[in-house]
Amino acid sequence: MFSFVKKLMLGQKMQFNEGEILLLDEPICLMPIRTVMDTAANAKAGKRNAIYLAGKTSGAYWFEKITKRFYQDKMPAKDIIEWGNNIIAMAGYGISVLEKVNFDDKEIIFRLNNSTMFRIMGKSKKPIDDLYRGFVAGAGTVMLKEECDAVEIKCRAVDGDFCRFIVKPKGKFDRSDPVVKEQLEQ
Numbered sequence: 220m221f222s223f224v225k226k227l228m229l230g231q232k233m234q235f236n237e238g239e240i241l242l243l244d245e246p247i248c249l250m251p252i253r254t255v256m257d258t259a260a261n262a263k264a265g266k267r268n269a270i271y272l273a274g275k276t277s278g279a280y281w282f283e284k285i286t287k288r289f290y291q292d293k294m295p296a297k298d299i300i301e302w303g304n305n306i307i308a309m310a311g312y313g314i315s316v317l318e319k320v321n322f323d324d325k326e327i328i329f330r331l332n333n334s335t336m337f338r339i340m341g342k343s344k345k346p347i348d349d350l351y352r353g354f355v356a357g358a359g360t361v362m363l364k365e366e367c368d369a370v371e372i373k374c375r376a377v378d379g380d381f382c383r384f385i386v387k388p389k390g391k392f393d394r395s396d397p398v399v400k401e402q403l404e405q
């Protein structure tokens with residue numbers, strides 16, 4: 220198998236760039252198998268935002284697991300951010316950047332540059348980065364030690380040239396806001 224991968228890479232048929240993996244010129248992403256299974260289960264149960272919810276479960280599960288395994292249950296927030304951003308880039312979703320974190324107000328803002336979803340799907344009337352949104356909600360849940368949600372408040376597919384996400388505890392979102400309602404309704 221490795222000789223096949225080597226051949227692909229030597230022939231530039233498989234390329235790893237920052238925030239992007241190309242296989243025969245087609246962008247691909249790495250994701251936990253559980254994310255796919257959870258998405259299917261959520262969709263079957265008739266849940267809206269099935270992809271977001273699966274990403275959130277996977278994100279929280281993954282950080283809880285590595286916190287236990289490698290950090291004796293005390294993974295510092297800066298390590299969660301560093302690991303998370305590096306993995307998002309390595310897995311081909313785009314380039315994830317922490318814009319702001321406020322532990323007193325329990326609010327985290329992430330930006331996603333060069334979203335792979337946008338490059339595949341193009342323009343949209345609504346934000347499209349549901350999987351990344353789920354991953355940062357899961358990471359936020361572990362960082363703030365309280366169940367968090369995430370809302371994409373700006374998406375490259377709608378306007379502008381990057382995506383922005385706000386992560387905070389579930390109860391702190393204004394559910395009467397139509398964007399919040401759309402993205403967090405189950």
Ligand SMILES: [Zn+2]
Binds near residue numbers: 334346373381382
């Ligand atoms: Zn977006």
